[in-house]
Amino acid sequence: MYHIRVETEFSAAHRLFHYNGKCERFHGHNYRVRVWASGKELGEGGMLIDFGILKSALKKLIDEEFDHQDLNQIAELGEDPSAERIATLIYSRLHRDFPSLPISAVDVFETSSSMARFVPDAWPDAR
Numbered sequence: 001m002y003h004i005r006v007e008t009e010f011s012a013a014h015r016l017f018h019y020n021g022k023c024e025r026f027h028g029h030n031y032r033v034r035v036w037a038s039g040k041e042l043g044e045g046g047m048l049i050d051f052g053i054l055k056s057a058l059k060k061l062i063d064e065e066f067d068h069q070d071l072n073q074i075a076e077l078g079e080d081p082s083a084e085r086i087a088t089l090i091y092s093r094l095h096r097d098f099p100s101l102p103i104s105a106v107d108v109f110e111t112s113s114s115m116a117r118f119v120p121d122a123w124p125d126a127r
């Protein structure tokens with residue numbers, strides 16, 4: 001099995017309504033996002049997929065929907081836009097818009113020491 005990863009960052013604000021602690025107040029994070037793709041077979045150029053294709057798919061999504069946003073305004077994230085829910089939504093959007101990409105995990109870091117990972121039940125293992 002091969003695994004590749006691309007990474008980007010974005011800044012956004014949120015608050016967690018159903019949390020009793022600091023995160024119930026409106027605040028911001030510089031989120032780091034890592035998107036993994038996995039598969040058993042290599043394609044053209046000895047690559048699982050071109051890093052550039054995965055990077056541009058992720059950049060387009062982050063620029064259009066997440067960067068410098070109030071995450072509480074994104075309906076799919078609900079009233080508690082946690083790192084777990086952000087990771088799930090990034091996976092769903094990428095899977096919807098780029099179904100041929102064999103995305104196997106999405107990691108979202110709220111800080112350098114706190115990360116949530118979403119792993120789909122099954123990922124396309126096309127190549």
Ligand SMILES: [Zn+2]
Pocket residue numbers: 014023027028029110
């Ligand atoms: Zn927070």
